[in-house]
Amino acid sequence: MIDNFVYRPVPLTVKVGTTVTWINHDDIPHTVDSTQGKFKSAALDTDDKFEFRFTEAGEYPFYCRIHPKMTGKIIVQP
Amino acid sequence: MIVATHLPVSGFLGTGATFAADVNFIVQLAMSGALIVGVILAKQKRYRAHGACQTTVLLLNLWMIALTMWPSFREQVVPRIPRALERPYYAIATVHMLLGSSAELLGIYVVLVAGTKLAPQSLRFTNWKRWMRIELALWMLALTWGIGTYYEWYVAPFR
Numbered sequence: 001m002i003d004n005f006v007y008r009p010v011p012l013t014v015k016v017g018t019t020v021t022w023i024n025h026d027d028i029p030h031t032v033d034s035t036q037g038k039f040k041s042a043a044l045d046t047d048d049k050f051e052f053r054f055t056e057a058g059e060y061p062f063y064c065r066i067h068p069k070m071t072g073k074i075i076v077q078p
Numbered sequence: 079m080i081v082a083t084h085l086p087v088s089g090f091l092g093t094g095a096t097f098a099a100d101v102n103f104i105v106q107l108a109m110s111g112a113l114i115v116g117v118i119l120a121k122q123k124r125y126r127a128h129g130a131c132q133t134t135v136l137l138l139n140l141w142m143i144a145l146t147m148w149p150s151f152r153e154q155v156v157p158r159i160p161r162a163l164e165r166p167y168y169a170i171a172t173v174h175m176l177l178g179s180s181a182e183l184l185g186i187y188v189v190l191v192a193g194t195k196l197a198p199q200s201l202r203f204t205n206w207k208r209w210m211r212i213e214l215a216l217w218m219l220a221l222t223w224g225i226g227t228y229y230e231w232y233v234a235p236f237r
Binding site: 005027028029042043045065066067069 | 087088089094095096150153154157158162165167231232235236
């Protein structure tokens with residue numbers, strides 16, 4: 001979830017194979033971009049969604065490329 | 079080992095902006111200052127320097143539009159026009175785009191007429207001062223809305 005310029009929860013821990021969905025609840029656009037280049041969303045307007053399936057264990061930090069101070073992390077466990 | 083990352087650089091003005099947005103903001107303020115210097119040069123009848131100054135600003139602005147402003151507008155605003163225009167985030171940026179585009183196009187036209195023989199005779203104006211004053215006023219109006227866009231996008235949400 002993206003709300004009030006924050007990704008929640010941070011970090012989010014999931015199992016391998018999980019599909020994570022980000023929903024923008026702000027009234028301005030945000031993006032979800034992997035710092036490692038693993039995934040990259042379009043600009044998400046209010047209530048727009050972005051999904052990505054995590055198939056490998058590891059840590060996946062991400063940020064909003066419009067507002068780089070917004071950061072988050074997905075921890076994928078085996 | 080070299081690790082490539084896609085992490086953008088945050089801005090340096092202490093707002094929520096990207097580095098590119100902050101650079102553009104400062105460059106726009108500097109260019110507007112340069113335009114005022116250009117006006118002073120014209121008043122001093124240093125027309126060659128005046129032309130060089132205003133043309134440089136115009137071309138630099140074209141570069142800034144292509145490099146930072148248009149890509150940002152195209153990604154964030156264009157897909158939401160017209161349904162999101164009642165929201166200030168989109169409306170202010172759209173007004174800025176319309177004013178800025180008009181100022182840039184009129185500026186190019188003025189430079190073509192004043193500095194070249196490319197414009198056909200029927201499209202050439204003779205009242206230099208009026209057109210150049212209109213251009214300067216339009217530019218400053220676009221700048222004002224540009225400052226408003228920066229505030230709405232990168233300052234207000236983070237207060």
